[in-house]
Amino acid sequence: xxxxxxxxxxxxxxxxxxxxxxxxxxxxxxxxxxxxxxxxxxxxxxxxxxxxxxxxxxxxxxxxxxxxxxxxxxxxxxxxxxxxxxxxxxxxxxxxxxxxxxxxxxxxxxxx
Amino acid sequence: xxxxxxxxxxxxxxxxxxxxxxxxxxxxxxxxxxxxxxxxxxxxxxxxxxxxxxxxxxxxxxxxxxxxxxxxxxxxxxxxxxxxxxxxxxxxxxxxxxxxxxxxxxxxxxxxxxxxxxxxxxxxxxxxxxxxx
Numbered sequence: 111x112x113x114x115x116x117x118x119x120x121x122x123x124x125x126x127x128x129x130x131x132x133x134x135x136x137x138x139x140x141x142x143x144x145x146x147x148x149x150x151x152x153x154x155x156x157x158x159x160x161x162x163x164x165x166x167x168x169x170x171x172x173x174x175x176x177x178x179x180x181x182x183x184x185x186x187x188x189x190x191x192x193x194x195x196x197x198x199x200x201x202x203x204x205x206x207x208x209x210x211x212x213x214x215x216x217x218x219x220x221x222x
Numbered sequence: 223x224x225x226x227x228x229x230x231x232x233x234x235x236x237x238x239x240x241x242x243x244x245x246x247x248x249x250x251x252x253x254x255x256x257x258x259x260x261x262x263x264x265x266x267x268x269x270x271x272x273x274x275x276x277x278x279x280x281x282x283x284x285x286x287x288x289x290x291x292x293x294x295x296x297x298x299x300x301x302x303x304x305x306x307x308x309x310x311x312x313x314x315x316x317x318x319x320x321x322x323x324x325x326x327x328x329x330x331x332x333x334x335x336x337x338x339x340x341x342x343x344x345x346x347x348x349x350x351x352x353x354x355x
Contacts, residue, residue: 130256131230131231131353132226132259133226133227156355158345162251162252164252164255164256164264164322165256165316165319166255166259166323168318169315169316170309172315172317175310176310176311176315177324179310189280193244193245193248197252197322198240200321200322200325200326201304201306201318201322202304202306202307205307206309206310206313
């Protein structure tokens with residue numbers, strides 16, 4: 111899994127590439143937590159390059175959503191691929207996470 | 223946990239070699255990861271090490287993965303039902319592993335190992351082949 115971070119308008123976009131699994135989820139959670147703690151509470155996860163996630167990845171996502179929302183922000187996902195989307199759906203995450211077709215739409219959703 | 227990468231690599235290589243459909247390979251990998259982390263956490267708690275045998279076979283009709291350990295017996299049927307509906311504030315973090323295994327696989331069989339441990343069999347059926355001739 112690879113991560114890169116970019117400020118785009120009102121949001122910080124975290125681009126994730128590869129697998130979010132038991133081996134990588136902690137790295138992702140640590141990176142996202144650092145953003146939230148730095149005050150970057152309007153976060154977009156660019157999932158266009160994520161081809162796999164397991165329950166370990168779901169834990170990182172939910173923890174970040176909770177921490178961001180508790181501070182008045184949010185962690186929103188963009189460009190979720192079909193396999194990962196199915197895991198989100200089966201886990202009941204599509205009802206609590208905000209998903210967007212692409213990064214631009216997710217960033218725009220944070221515009222005042 | 224340090225052996226998890228080689229377990230996942232084994233299953234990925236087996237799926238590739240068997241030329242599984244992408245969706246089937248995704249399901250198998252996910253169920254195997256959840257089952258392996260479950261064994262590592264619960265059959266061998268407190269960082270204790272122990273054997274975990276992973277078996278894979280496939281034919282045109284199905285994929286069968288077996289996991290055999292010699293650790294503490296677990297009872298998947300007693301795993302609490304996951305919370306899939308509550309709002310984000312109340313939603314517990316975790317507890318989705320067995321749920322995902324059951325959702326992704328067509329059959330899940332658990333039996334006590336001999337002489338000890340657990341034996342888990344995961345079955346995923348492949349889509350019926352379409353023949354053009």
